[in-house]
Amino acid sequence: MSRPTGRVLTLLELLQSGGTRTIAELADRLGVEGRTVRRYVDQLVDLDVPVESVRGRYGGYRLAPGYRLPPLMFGDDEALAVLLGLIAGRRADLTTAQRTANETAAAKIRRVLPKHIARRLDALVESLEFTGRPGTFDIPDAEILLTLADAVRHRRPVAIRYTDREGRRTERTLHAYGIVAHGGRWYVTGENRTFRLDRITDARTRPGSFEKPAGPGPAQRLVEAFATAEYRHEVTIRIHGTDEQIRAHLPPTVARLSPAKDEGWRTVELRAERLDWLPQVLAALDRPFVIERPGELRDVVAARAERLASYARRT
Known part of the structure; x- marks a missing residue:
């Protein structure tokens, strides 16, 4: 921190201690001349610190009542x-x-x-x-x-x-x-x-x-990098729904979206290290879908559906 900046902060600390400080007192404490004190006060005013000028025999400077700002000495x-x-x-x-x-x-x-x-x-x-x-x-x-x-x-x-x-x-x-x-x-x-x-x-x-x-x-590059990163499984699913409905559960960082041949359908492509999280996403979408690949995902979704159905039948 430069010496002038340090002196401005020291001036603020002196004024925060309360009361009216004369120019002579402040100049002595800061080791500068009176005109330099006035320049430092102007810098505080430029920063919206409410420094008031007090006229008279015992005049000088003081802060507005109730005002207190800690010195901003950041690393x-x-x-x-x-x-x-x-x-x-x-x-x-x-x-x-x-x-x-x-x-x-x-x-x-x-x-x-x-x-x-x-x-x-x-x-x-x-x-x-x-x-x-x-x-x-x-x-x-x-x-x-x-x-x-x-x-x-x-x-x-x-x-x-x-x-x-x-x-x-x-x-x-x-x-x-x-x-x-x-x-x-x-x-x-x-x-x-x-x-x-x-x-x-x-x-x-x-x-x-x-x-x-x-x-x-940069942000789009990052999103595309996540969507095309190499993982164990390459997944393609056709989903009947709007972009907004699908994106609510499969954002651009997770999946790529494109129109399918059939009207109202979208082709969703993504890569995943594991498949066990996809059944709950498809369930949350609550839209008709067709799993094109991998076949293993069909088995995972069917097994999850059977397990949920068995829970529902319990009394």
């Missing part, structure tokens, strides 16, 4: 957590007044942050996307997230250390196109690859630059 992790919460809040169902308060709070925090932190958070805001309404997200490692955001913003290659789901550790160079929040996790997309941030143990920008190709944005 990278703290600033990141606050700003991410405000960014997510912008996508929630807020009233106009709540949205305005959200924007105002973000602007105030942004203005009092040290410049190097503010610049890195600006890069994150520019590169971040959500696949849907934000829910509860784990805050990733601040240094890794901000390094990746800077690489996205300036189109710089970034070297990462990554541990895959099998526990294999690799080092690779990534051209990062964007950062996406999805399903409670954070991902970075690039070059037809998607990486979970919580599996990245180190990230460092490298010399050079790259051109981002035309095509889908």
